[in-house]
Amino acid sequence: MDSPHFGRRSSRMRRALFRLGVVLVGAALVLALAADHRTGVYGSVLAPQALLSAAAPVLALSVGAVRRWRSDPRLVAGAGALAGAVSLGCSAWMHAAAGSPEAPVRHADAYTLFEITALIVVLALTVRYGAALPAVGASLLLALAAVLRPVAVEATENSLVLALLCTFAGCAGLTGALVARLAAADRQRHAEQVRLEQRLTFARDLHDFVAHHVTGIVVQAQGAQVVAASDPRVTVSALEQIEGAASEALRALRHMVSGLRTEAPLVPAGEAEHLRALVATFALRGGGPARFEEEGPVDRLPTAPMAAVHRVTMESLTNVRKHAPDSRHVSVMLRALPRSVEVEITNDLPVAVAGAPTAVGYGLVGLEERVTAEGGVFRAGPDGGGRWRVYARIPLESAWRDGP
Known part of the structure; x- marks a missing residue:
């Protein structure tokens, strides 16, 4: 500091x-x-x-x-x-x-x-x-x-x-x-003031990281309850997935607490490999995985902007599980540009909210604040084609690097 x-x-x-x-x-x-x-x-x-x-x-x-x-x-x-x-x-x-x-x-x-x-x-x-x-x-x-x-x-x-x-x-x-x-x-x-900012940062990280895994646990538990009556054997694999998601949530929580003690960054290393692993572990209620696409030299991107990309992707996938669990198609596009990096997350728009105004949650508000503070651009909402689209463009060099 x-x-x-x-x-x-x-x-x-x-x-x-x-x-x-x-x-x-x-x-x-x-x-x-x-x-x-x-x-x-x-x-x-x-x-x-x-x-x-x-x-x-x-x-x-x-x-x-x-x-x-x-x-x-x-x-x-x-x-x-x-x-x-x-x-x-x-x-x-x-x-x-x-x-x-x-x-x-x-x-x-x-x-x-x-x-x-x-x-x-x-x-x-x-x-x-x-x-x-x-x-x-x-x-x-x-x-x-x-x-x-x-x-x-x-x-x-x-x-x-x-x-x-x-x-x-x-x-x-x-x-x-x-x-x-x-x-x-x-x-x-x-x-x-610094202590207050650290508490607010911790609260946002708690929502972005731990809530992602907890939401997955809830969705998997709900799916296990639905199929338990017809096929009890499926619940065994569901329990294994729940155990894995819970272990990951505990690791994320320990990482955050250790980050507060050592003043280390509260996010995983900003590398493309972490983003690929995040998308690979995501699964819809129907069992369909998310599709990950990349353009350009993404493995050469700096750590700081990739940490922001990681957060945007995690929050977007968490929102898909919360608000659109019946989506059939989820895609994450990562583009490495000469002076910026772009990430775009799209999914099927729920029928219940199609054509109706969509409320912006606190997670999206926090993401917009983070991306804007980095000097980037953030947009979230229906794209007119029956899909929900989250878009963020973050410059590779930013004057704001105090946050995680």
Whole structure:
């Protein structure tokens, strides 16, 4: 599957960017801590408030770093909200302590860059991994705490400039976290869409492959019941045919399930020999076989278009058994053209529906969708000569190859 969301190159790129981001964030925290230590913030009169305020985002970062805790979005949002609330409380406490008459020194440079950097990181983690509604309130507290920290002691020119820079840094972190969150949601939505498409494909394959054999079992069982009273010996051969059809149905079902497990194609190999075997095993209620004709180098046809031809033929023969069991003539024509392959299945039109509108079943609708997706042409209906005709032309090179 070629997808920008699930490609190996994209996955490696995301891991590389994540590791680079961790290194950069760690370096920024170390440099901010060194700057705070050099300015003497943690040795000043306001050291208790600064240490307590810096401890809050550190604890929140610890919560975000543990994968088990990060799996609970409400816990991540709660840790971010608690860190923002503690930081705001310490800022108010620091402002009151610095402005009191008992304070010997007013530290307008008590910016605590480490705390500001940590708060911005916690803001990004909260927006990225936190629950939606709680993360809104938590992000607001964290943004206010980061912006107001530089002016907690005193609003000077330097502190106002730093507050403006903190605003820009907070907006950048918030934007990056939102983009990452939306990208993750898009990947999840794409994964759900892929799973839904796989379920629909499996349902169609179940109808096309297993129903073909089950229908044959039902028809043979009905025929055995009719002739059992007059010639019981015939039922022995009918039971053998029923056993063979049931075994084939089980093999087809196992093939489909194994295909889902290994992501292998859910159809037999697209070769002309499989199509010949399919037509050869088909038998009408009266015991007459289907006639198979071929034109051109059919053994050289590519696998992908032949898989679609196989499906069209199988569904058409299944419909003959269901809706026209009394048909006397059934023919399958396969033509290998230079740029396409054609298949035509014809049978006697039932008398009950001759001249009357014929309803199109779900199987034919699925076939038309498949052939159209391959860029081909599909037609099914009476041909005006008392026969039912199914025609499909499929190009040898198609842009659609995701399905089976």
